[in-house]
Amino acid sequence: xxxxxxxxxxLRKEIWQLRRDRLTMGMIIGIPTLQIxxxxxxxxxxxxxLRAGVADQANTQVSRTLVADTEAxxxxxxxxxxxxxxxxETMLRRGEISVGIVIPPDFERRLQQQGRAAxxxxxxxxxxxxxxxxxQLTAVPxxxxxxxxxxxxxxxxxxxxxxxxxxxxxxxxxxxxxxxILTMTxxxxxxxxxxxxxxxxxxxxxxxxxxxxxxxMAGKILPYVLIGLIQATLIITLSxxxxxxxxxxxxxDLYLAALVFISANLTxxxxxxxxxxxxxxxxxxxxFFFLPSILLSGFMFPFDGMPGIVxxxxxxxxxxxxxxxxxxxxxxxxxxxxLLPEIRAxxxxxxxxxxxxxxxxxxxxx
Amino acid sequence: xxxxxxIRTHNLTRRFGTxxxxxxxxxxxxxxxxxxxxxxxxxxxxxxxxMLCGLIRPTEGEAExxxxxxxxxxxxxxxxxxxxxxxxxxxxxxxxxxxxxxxxEIYSLPHAKRRTRIERALRxxxxxxxxxxxxxxxxxxxxxxxxxxxxxxxxxxxxxxDEPTSAVDPQSRRDFWETLFALVHQGITILVSTHYMxxxxxxHRLAILDHGVLVADDSPQQLMTNIDASVVEVEASDSQQxxxxxxxxAKIQSVTQxxxxxxxxxxxxxxxxxxxxxxxxxxxxxxxxxxxTSASLEDVFVVVTRQHHEKAxx
Numbered sequence: 001x002x003x004x005x006x007x008x009x010x011l012r013k014e015i016w017q018l019r020r021d022r023l024t025m026g027m028i029i030g031i032p033t034l035q036i037x038x039x040x041x042x043x044x045x046x047x048x049x050l051r052a053g054v055a056d057q058a059n060t061q062v063s064r065t066l067v068a069d070t071e072a073x074x075x076x077x078x079x080x081x082x083x084x085x086x087x088x089e090t091m092l093r094r095g096e097i098s099v100g101i102v103i104p105p106d107f108e109r110r111l112q113q114q115g116r117a118a119x120x121x122x123x124x125x126x127x128x129x130x131x132x133x134x135x136q137l138t139a140v141p142x143x144x145x146x147x148x149x150x151x152x153x154x155x156x157x158x159x160x161x162x163x164x165x166x167x168x169x170x171x172x173x174x175x176x177x178x179x180x181i182l183t184m185t186x187x188x189x190x191x192x193x194x195x196x197x198x199x200x201x202x203x204x205x206x207x208x209x210x211x212x213x214x215x216x217m218a219g220k221i222l223p224y225v226l227i228g229l230i231q232a233t234l235i236i237t238l239s240x241x242x243x244x245x246x247x248x249x250x251x252x253d254l255y256l257a258a259l260v261f262i263s264a265n266l267t268x269x270x271x272x273x274x275x276x277x278x279x280x281x282x283x284x285x286x287x288f289f290f291l292p293s294i295l296l297s298g299f300m301f302p303f304d305g306m307p308g309i310v311x312x313x314x315x316x317x318x319x320x321x322x323x324x325x326x327x328x329x330x331x332x333x334x335x336x337x338x339l340l341p342e343i344r345a346x347x348x349x350x351x352x353x354x355x356x357x358x359x360x361x362x363x364x365x366x
Numbered sequence: 367x368x369x370x371x372x373i374r375t376h377n378l379t380r381r382f383g384t385x386x387x388x389x390x391x392x393x394x395x396x397x398x399x400x401x402x403x404x405x406x407x408x409x410x411x412x413x414x415x416x417m418l419c420g421l422i423r424p425t426e427g428e429a430e431x432x433x434x435x436x437x438x439x440x441x442x443x444x445x446x447x448x449x450x451x452x453x454x455x456x457x458x459x460x461x462x463x464x465x466x467x468x469x470x471e472i473y474s475l476p477h478a479k480r481r482t483r484i485e486r487a488l489r490x491x492x493x494x495x496x497x498x499x500x501x502x503x504x505x506x507x508x509x510x511x512x513x514x515x516x517x518x519x520x521x522x523x524x525x526x527x528d529e530p531t532s533a534v535d536p537q538s539r540r541d542f543w544e545t546l547f548a549l550v551h552q553g554i555t556i557l558v559s560t561h562y563m564x565x566x567x568x569x570h571r572l573a574i575l576d577h578g579v580l581v582a583d584d585s586p587q588q589l590m591t592n593i594d595a596s597v598v599e600v601e602a603s604d605s606q607q608x609x610x611x612x613x614x615x616a617k618i619q620s621v622t623q624x625x626x627x628x629x630x631x632x633x634x635x636x637x638x639x640x641x642x643x644x645x646x647x648x649x650x651x652x653x654x655x656x657x658x659t660s661a662s663l664e665d666v667f668v669v670v671t672r673q674h675h676e677k678a679x680x
Contacts, residue, residue, distance in 0.1 A: 002474040006472055008471065009468055009472045016459075200455075201453045202457060203455075204451045208421065208444060209472045210444045210472070210474065363441075364422065366422045
């Protein structure tokens with residue numbers, strides 16, 4: 001009973017302080033809004049209109065038709081003309097073009113030969129997404145004035161794109177982004193929560209009261225759970241209305257997953273708070289957690305492509321599990337029951353970090 | 367457990383690395399009294415108070431506070447003690463009212479009591495007009511009244527005040543001490559640390575700390591009566607010359623200038639210190655009046671810390 005009263009006392013105090021902290025309030029609303037809009041509108045992995053140069057050394061009707069067809073695919077915009085492949089290479093190096101089309105003088109003769117490419121694409125491979133986009137150009141057909149092929153050169157496979165048939169990048173990015181934004185804000189909130197009291201001298205007073213460590217931790221976490229859920233609601237609302245992100249699964253399932261994920265991040269923040277001496281240090285440590293989260297979670301790069309040991313590290317991070325949950329529920333329409341291992345992993349992470357935080361925190365100054 | 371003793375320590379010691387902040391301190395602090403810790407910065411006052419609250423573990427020795435072994439039973443002690451930290455430690459971004467409500471809740475005061483206690487605190491500590499104000503906008507004296515109000519809200523038996531008046535004007539300090547005596551009258555024991563002589567003199571009993579060592583422990587009156595020196599006041603036309611002359615005399619412990627006058631501490635072995643000083647000044651050709659006077663607490667402080675340094679050097 002007294003315990004509950006003390007938890008409520010801490011909780012109410014946190015809310016009073018939060019209400020007056022304009023910067024933090026701005027962070028709660030501002031960061032999700034800004035990120036959703038930036039990621040949703042600016043980031044597009046389905047690249048079009050790459051700047052391209054052409055060195056058409058054949059300069060026949062067929063070669064000109066090929067160039068015109070290639071441009072018509074909208075993948076490239078021809079902005080430069082060159083006489084030799086060397087010139088194109090220079091342009092590529094200078095960054096003036098991303099793709100170079102080389103059509104050799106003996107283009108038409110080469111077309112007749114089987115098993116040999118007639119023309120070349122020079123692609124700026126320093127950006128994998130551009131490389132991927134340029135690969136699409138290899139599908140441009142050249143059938144002009146050619147003898148009919150003996151066998152129909154059709155692909156063995158036909159791709160059926162599940163869950164994102166329009167190939168919209170926002171659909172790929174935003175479910176994961178929900179987790180990224182929550183990681184970014186939630187961990188930081190609790191990471192500075194205890195350090196701030198220490199820095200401002202409040203902790204010396206607080207540890208001299210009958211408040212117990214688990215009560216203090218609970219009082220510090222609970223207000224931010226609520227804030228996390230508000231943030232999640234804001235992100236989901238923006239995603240649905242601005243980017244038509246489908247909610248194919250159960251919305252309640254998504255909220256339950258978010259609740260566990262938010263709590264796991266908050267307990268991680270508390271753990272950081274028991275390690276750091278100053279708010280600055282807490283923010284730096286937060287970065288060490290955030291960076292692997294964003295890179296290894298499968299949000300940016302596919303989990304399956306990572307080496308085994310990195311996959312093990314990724315399995316520890318809460319964001320990895322939440323990206324799977326969020327994509328599963330939002331896009332694939334999976335039920336929470338089907339994703340139970342992910343929830344379990346988050347729950348374990350939460351219990352472990354909270355226990356360490358409680359054990360590390362001492363009601364003492366030495 | 368002794369009903370009359372609030373705090374008892376035995377060889378209480380705390381080392382930070384190679385530095386001994388508190389060095390084998392033995393204390394017996396009576397209940398319902400103001401007990402003072404007098405000493406310069408770094409003399410171990412704060413460290414001792416923090417050990418008695420259970421905030422810092424002693425390296426050696428033990429302490430019993432209100433019958434609780436510290437730091438072992440520090441948690442059960444928390445409810446009976448109040449602590450006013452050296453630095454203002456309430457929340458600067460909460461109003462006076464909110465700070466008091468928070469403290470009342472964290473000490474789990476019953477709902478009905480919470481309101482009456484806060485009301486009484488606002489009245490007793492003249493905080494009503496500030497109840498909606500945040501500490502960051504208040505003066506040092508007002509903030510200190512708030513800190514004391516918060517520390518006494520749960521009616522502790524024992525109050526630790528760590529240099530409570532360091533950021534407070536003289537009038538507020540006077541008022542503050544009036545409040546302390548009112549609290550003692552209610553039966554509360556107060557342990558207060560200070561480096562002001564006038565405050566130290568108002569304590570019922572006083573411990574003088576120097577580099578972590580307890581160098582004196584008695585009532586201020588007894589300390590002044592039993593001082594191990596005689597005090598002579600000198601009025602000289604040329605105080606600088608007088609000073610030089612006195613410093614060369616064998617039985618002089620120290621010379622302190624107070625405006626036109628010099629305060630001279632003479633060994634107790636000298637039967638007639640006034641004449642001794644006057645003779646010394648005459649011999650050096652300095653025109654001056656010298657007469658013996660009663661010791662002040664500052665004289666006591668100078669003598670005991672000097673003796674301690676001589677002992678440490680020997």
